[in-house]
Amino acid sequence: MKNSRKDNGKLAQAVPVIILICLLLIILAVAISFIIIYVCMENKLKDIEIENRSLKIRFQNLMTNHSELMTYNNELNTSHSKLMTDFNKLNTNQTKLMTNYNELNTNYNELMTSHSKLMTTYNKLNTKYSKLMTNYNELNTNYSKFMINYNEVSTNYTALDDKVKKFAKDVRDGIISLHPSGWNCTSFRKSVYHFPTDSSNWADANITCASMSCCSLVIVDDSAEQEFIKNYDKEKRWIGLQKDGAGNDFQWVDGTSLATAFWASDEPNNENTEFCVTKGAEFDQDKWNNDMCNAFHRRICEFKPECYVRKKLETDD
Ligand SMILES: *[C@@H]1O[C@H](CO)[C@@H](O)[C@H](O)[C@H]1NC(C)=O
Numbered sequence: 001m002k003n004s005r006k007d008n009g010k011l012a013q014a015v016p017v018i019i020l021i022c023l024l025l026i027i028l029a030v031a032i033s034f035i036i037i038y039v040c041m042e043n044k045l046k047d048i049e050i051e052n053r054s055l056k057i058r059f060q061n062l063m064t065n066h067s068e069l070m071t072y073n074n075e076l077n078t079s080h081s082k083l084m085t086d087f088n089k090l091n092t093n094q095t096k097l098m099t100n101y102n103e104l105n106t107n108y109n110e111l112m113t114s115h116s117k118l119m120t121t122y123n124k125l126n127t128k129y130s131k132l133m134t135n136y137n138e139l140n141t142n143y144s145k146f147m148i149n150y151n152e153v154s155t156n157y158t159a160l161d162d163k164v165k166k167f168a169k170d171v172r173d174g175i176i177s178l179h180p181s182g183w184n185c186t187s188f189r190k191s192v193y194h195f196p197t198d199s200s201n202w203a204d205a206n207i208t209c210a211s212m213s214c215c216s217l218v219i220v221d222d223s224a225e226q227e228f229i230k231n232y233d234k235e236k237r238w239i240g241l242q243k244d245g246a247g248n249d250f251q252w253v254d255g256t257s258l259a260t261a262f263w264a265s266d267e268p269n270n271e272n273t274e275f276c277v278t279k280g281a282e283f284d285q286d287k288w289n290n291d292m293c294n295a296f297h298r299r300i301c302e303f304k305p306e307c308y309v310r311k312k313l314e315t316d317d
């Protein structure tokens with residue numbers, strides 16, 4: 001037991017030494033740790049500084065790039081503004097151009113319609129023109145033929161006319177007798193007249209005179225002829241003037257209308273009953289009177305030798 005007490009005292013003397021040793025060991029460990037950490041931290045700091053420098057360079061680069069970008073952006077903005085202005089101008093111009101284009105298009109369509117119509121008209125006219133040209137050429141050919149024929153006829157006519165005039169002169173000179181036998185002939189200008197003594201109504205007088213070719217009741221052309229018939233005698237004699245009673249005017253037997261008349265004063269009267277005309281009026285023997293056609297009067301026949309000779313030559317040919 002005593003030993004154990006001795007042992008216990010020895011142990012109690014050793015404990016602080018052990019504690020001190022432990023403390024020293026702990027402090028040594030901490031110091032070593034700090035040194036290790038410090039070395040590590042310093043390496044880390046060096047890395048960060050390197051990175052910081054590189055970042056700084058990058059930052060500066062970025063700043064340079066940024067200012068470059070800003071300059072570029074401004075240039076772009078300026079260009080964009082100019083482009084926008086140009087675009088707006090172009091847009092305005094394009095709107096104007098579209099308006100112009102639409103107007104031009106409308107005008108073009110109208111012109112095309114007009115053109116089509118004109119072309120149709122032109123084609124029609126062209127067809128007409130062709131037909132007219134064909135017709136014209138035919139007419140021209142016909143005209144040439146006609147002219148050749150006309151010249152021949154003209155030559156033939158001149159020859160015939162000379163012949164007729166010569167015959168007619170011979171007739172008037174009494175060399176050739178062409179009037180019907182029994183005629184009481186007198187000539188005046190180019191005609192031969194017959195003043196017979198027998199009487200008849202107007203219709204019979206007309207037929208009798210017209211029984212010979214180129215002969216009829218007298219047709220009084222002018223005052224000289226009127227002068228001639230009134231100077232022959234003072235008889236009432238039928239002349240070749242009458243009207244049909246249907247309301248038409250007096251007409252010569254050759255179909256011509258009355259141009260120069262030699263009515264006695266107050267004649268023609270009784271126009272609804274007296275349709276036929278005599279020379280030698282009741283109260284003026286030198287002028288004309290209208291009478292009923294069935295009255296009986298002497299007559300004057302007029303014969304035209306030129307006409308007669310011409311017809312005879314034509315039929316003899
Ligand atoms: C990084 O750089 C900046 C500016 O040059 C400086 O203020 C900072 O202290 C630096 N940092 C380190 C950890 O070196």
Ligand SMILES: *[C@@H]1O[C@H](CO)[C@@H](O)[C@H](O)[C@H]1NC(C)=O
Nearest residue numbers: 058059061062064065066068
């Ligand atoms: C800055 O710009 C240059 C060329 O302009 C390019 O090579 C470089 O990579 C850019 N830097 C950055 C950080 O974008």
Ligand SMILES: *[C@@H]1O[C@H](CO)[C@@H](O)[C@H](O)[C@H]1NC(C)=O
Nearest residue numbers: 070073074075076077078080
């Ligand atoms: C350039 O234009 C953009 C977009 O229109 C705008 O945001 C920017 O502020 C303009 N910059 C300058 C410098 O005018």
Ligand SMILES: *[C@@H]1O[C@H](CO)[C@@H](O)[C@H](O)[C@H]1NC(C)=O
Nearest residue numbers: 086087089090091092093096
């Ligand atoms: C717009 O039109 C006008 C005249 O019509 C012309 O002078 C001008 O140059 C045109 N503008 C553009 C941007 O084409």
Ligand SMILES: *[C@@H]1O[C@H](CO)[C@@H](O)[C@H](O)[C@H]1NC(C)=O
Nearest residue numbers: 134135136138139140141142
């Ligand atoms: C031309 O004459 C011919 C024969 O005489 C006739 O048939 C034809 O119609 C005439 N042509 C014209 C265009 O008158």
Ligand SMILES: *[C@@H]1O[C@H](CO)[C@@H](O)[C@H](O)[C@H]1NC(C)=O
Nearest residue numbers: 149150152153154155156157
């Ligand atoms: C003209 O007269 C000649 C001779 O008499 C005759 O052969 C010819 O047919 C006449 N010509 C015409 C166009 O009548």
Ligand SMILES: *[C@@H]1O[C@H](CO)[C@@H](O)[C@H](O)[C@H]1NC(C)=O
Nearest residue numbers: 182183184185195196197233
């Ligand atoms: C012919 O006329 C004359 C003069 O008027 C006349 O004397 C004679 O009797 C008339 N002869 C005939 C046939 O009419």
Ligand SMILES: *[C@@H]1O[C@H](CO)[C@@H](O)[C@H](O)[C@H]1NC(C)=O
Nearest residue numbers: 203206207208210211242253
């Ligand atoms: C006169 O006589 C001609 C020949 O006979 C005849 O054609 C004509 O119709 C007569 N005129 C009248 C008005 O009777």
